[in-house]
Amino acid sequence: VCKCYPSMDMIRFTTSGTEATMAAIRVARAFTNRNKILKFEGCYHGHSDSLLVSSGSGLLTDGYQDSNGITEGVLKDTLVAKFGDVAGVKAILESKEVAALIMEPVPANMGLIDSSKEFLTAMRDICTETGTLLIFDEVISGFRVALGGAQEYYGITPDITTLGKIIGGGYPVGAFGGKKEIMDMIAPVGRVYHAGTLSGNPVAVRAGFEMVSYLMKNKETLYKELEKKVIYITDKIEELGKKYEVPIKINRLGSLFTIFFTDLKEVTALDHVIDSNTEHYSIYFNTLLDNGVVAPPSKYEAHFVSTEHSKEDLDKTLEVMELAFKKIGELNGK
Ligand SMILES: Cc1ncc(COP(=O)(O)O)c(C=O)c1O
Structure with missing residues (x-):
């Protein structure tokens, strides 16, 4: 260490x-x-x-x-x-x-x-x-x-x-x-x-x-690969947000990311997080859970992508996320 x-x-x-x-x-x-x-x-x-x-x-x-x-x-x-x-x-x-x-x-x-x-x-x-x-x-x-x-x-x-x-x-x-x-x-x-x-x-x-x-x-390759996985999944999540007209802002760094359900262009402070939409997060979390994917149980946590997550795991997760975004979009009348 x-x-x-x-x-x-x-x-x-x-x-x-x-x-x-x-x-x-x-x-x-x-x-x-x-x-x-x-x-x-x-x-x-x-x-x-x-x-x-x-x-x-x-x-x-x-x-x-x-x-x-x-x-x-x-x-x-x-x-x-x-x-x-x-x-x-x-x-x-x-x-x-x-x-x-x-x-x-x-x-x-x-x-x-x-x-x-x-x-x-x-x-x-x-x-x-x-x-x-x-x-x-x-x-x-x-x-x-x-x-x-x-x-x-x-x-x-x-x-x-x-x-x-x-x-x-x-x-x-x-x-x-x-x-x-x-x-x-x-x-x-x-x-x-x-x-x-x-x-x-x-x-x-x-x-x-x-x-x-x-x-x-494995440091030379491992951290770059992790970051690539996060970029892959978060880019696709942003597409889902656009497709179902669900406003989101994703913060990401290395193997960490958080999806904030918000109209804000930047989420840089605790107040921004508190103001983000808890109901949307709850639908997101519960839809994922009902379909076999465990996301962080609160908007105050970060998602951690692991070296053990395969491309198939990420794609399966995205499929389930799409169900959640669809539901949130419908709730918003989109
Ligand atoms: C930044 C940070 N520090 C300290 C802790 C406490 O660690 P532990 O849960 O192992 O007591 C945590 C736990 O999540 C943490 O996120």
Whole structure:
């Protein structure tokens, strides 16, 4: 993993992505001697207390953003900004009270939202200027948008990286890592405690080792092929939108994409996603499910295309999608 992520001098394994982000924040607090953290509205980083504030994914689907059961003290220490708002982030970080900015460099838990090198560069620069650690939560983007994740794709170096999902090869693994001086805060060298009965357990890590080795061996072709599949299927989905006069906007990056049922030409913010048509998404999801295709169960999630999806799988999916678009078109009186 460290070979693929040169920003990680050292790495610790956990059992889930949630544990990875939780531990990363604790280390950042110890390293900077600051209490507060900053996150973006609509980004999801697992279900530890301090990160279930203005959260994405399942919370948004259920119609709220802050979980109950979290103390006021914790809520007070989690600050929130809007993704893309450079001035807003700068204003908060200039107080020099924030230990870390934690972000999905490619937000995929409010649907897939466009990121950019310019925005990530601005986040890197502001964090450096204010002594704030930059945590890239690459639990989704890691090994997915590129072998080296979004940090390789956009060429930006975070201070701490968190990983999960793909690095377990289907087994429960998470990881966090970064510069040596930061990771040295962790026991037994330092006094930030981190443990876990099954952290880095041999079965899960073996599965992850095989997965990462496979990806490293095939990196020259695999990511290009994945992207080609996404371009193939999303181009055809756009044709379906036109054919049945169903307004959509598709965001895509690497093997990820989200279909937003909306008239908007750009979907770049959480508000755009919230305003997109939930009823249309629901018809889309249920029609696919009734016909044997499982799509993400909410408009706040991303579709993941896999190396295992064949051209036949994509064509079968498109056939079923056509049924959904036809239904939505009929609902609209087209
Ligand atoms: C970006 C991101 N970070 C963290 C997590 C939490 O990972 P886990 O579900 O393994 O606890 C998720 C889960 O979907 C995620 O998408």
